[in-house]
Structure formats: structure tokens, C-alpha cells
Amino acid sequence: GAVVSQHPSRVICKSGTSVKIECRSLDFQATTMFWYRQFPKQSLMLMATSNEGSKATYEQGVEKDKFLINHASLTLSTLTVTSAHPEDSSFYICSASGGTSGFEQFFGPGTRLTVL
Amino acid sequence: ILNVEQSPQSLHVQEGDSTNFTCSFPSSNFYALHWYRWETAKSPEALFVMTLNGDEKKKGRISATLNTKEGYSYLYIKGSQPEDSATYLCAFGGSGYALNFGKGTSLLVTP
Numbered sequence A: 001g002a003v004v005s006q007h008p009s010r011v012i013c014k015s016g017t018s019v020k021i022e023c024r025s026l027d028f029q030a031t032t033m034f035w036y037r038q039f040p041k042q043s044l045m046l047m048a049t050s051n052e053g054s055k056a057t058y059e060q061g062v063e064k065d066k067f068l069i070n071h072a073s074l075t076l077s078t079l080t081v082t083s084a085h086p087e088d089s090s091f092y093i094c095s096a097s098g099g100t101s102g103f104e105q106f107f108g109p110g111t112r113l114t115v116l
Numbered sequence B: 001i002l003n004v005e006q007s008p009q010s011l012h013v014q015e016g017d018s019t020n021f022t023c024s025f026p027s028s029n030f031y032a033l034h035w036y037r038w039e040t041a042k043s044p045e046a047l048f049v050m051t052l053n054g055d056e057k058k059k060g061r062i063s064a065t066l067n068t069k070e071g072y073s074y075l076y077i078k079g080s081q082p083e084d085s086a087t088y089l090c091a092f093g094g095s096g097y098a099l100n101f102g103k104g105t106s107l108l109v110t111p
Helices: none
Strands: A004-007 A010-013 A019-025 A032-038 A045-051 A067-073 A076-081 A090-097 A111-115 B005-007 B010-014 B019-024 B032-038 B045-050 B056-059 B062-067 B072-077 B086-093 B105-110
Touching: A004 A090, A010 A019, A019 A032, A019 A090, A019 A111, A032 A067, A032 A076, A045 A067, A076 A090, B005 B086, B010 B019, B019 B105, B032 B072, B045 B056, B045 B062, B072 B086
Parallel strands: A010 A111, B010 B105
Antiparallel strands: A004 A019, A019 A076, A032 A045, A032 A090, A067 A076, A090 A111, B005 B019, B019 B072, B032 B045, B032 B086, B056 B062, B062 B072, B086 B105
16 A cells, blocks of 8 residues: 655644644655544544645634645645644644545554643 | 444454444445554554445455445454454545544454
């Protein structure tokens, strides 16, 4: 299967700082990337969908000015949590699809964000 | 948000036991049903993508069935091994569409 990397795997930051998370498709071109987050004992919830070269589409309740998504190339998407607060502490995970993957989505290993 | 339910929430079996989990999903506007296996600190690994009613897929000791008319899928593991311990996620979605996940079934297989 295709490989998706995600960095960092874990980050701890102070309240008010910004954190950038990178998602890379290593061996295929990802025309679409998705960002999810998971709170404890909950399911993965979609935050936004991004297509290469265009603006991301955000789910209801997700602030686009707080969670900045950039998908400038077919192998890289970034999620920046701006002015992070403790309630943003969560597990963030990306997935990618495209090319010959069809219905399949390939996931990164996720990023655990803790905001102090 | 589409409601995807998985049961049981967790399962503890002995090595060699066979087991199965259930995923229920909306039966209308079906695109595809995905099963993932997720080990701690690793990426979710795609097991199956199922699109047709009546689909049955198999990968080694793991198999899955799909009933789109009644909105459920079963995942079966035959002769569970400790390395099968993981969280098994199902998700409803399709090409170009985001996935709606269940909360997962956490499986622990002890020797």
C-alpha cells in the first residue's frame, strides 16, 4: 500500500503559539488530502478536505482561520493550528487519496498535540 | 455527519479463538465501506474497501462481508493471534469523499 508520513508525531506547546503539522505522500501523488482529529474515546472526525492547488473545504464548526490548511503540491499538505489553546489538544491525523488509489485512503501515523 | 456504529467496543479473546465484529451504517446513498486495522503509534492500515452488496473479501485469516441494503458489514478473524491485537475501524465513504468513522472495536488477543 501507499505510504503517508506525518510530522511531528508528538508536540507540546504553550498556549498562544502556533503549531504546524506536515503530511506527505511518499510514493504517490495525492490529489486530495483529508485532515481528521480524534478526541478521547471518540471517532475520527473530519476537519477539512483539501485538493491540490485549491482552498480547503472545512466541516461545520471547524474555524478556517484557526486551522490553516495548505496543499501546495501533490505530495504535501500542512495543517497549522494558530494561537493554540488547551482545548485544541487532540490527536490529528491526515489521509491521502489520488492517482490509482481509487476509493482507498492512506493514513499517516498521526500527531498528538498537547497545549499547556 | 453519517452515523457509523461499531460493536462491540472492545473484545478480549484467547489465541486460537475466532471472532467477529459488526459495523452498521446508513443504507441510503452508499458509496463504499472501508475496514482499517490500527495498531498503537502506527498508521491505520487499510484492510478492505467494499462497494457492492453481497461483497465478501478475504486477506489471510481476516474476511469481511457487506450488506448495503440493511446497512451492515461483518469482519471475521479466524484463529486469532496476539499480533491481531489492534483497533479495527470501519468507515463509510468513497472516492474523493471523506470517511465517516465508527469508534472502532479494540481487540486484545492473549496467548
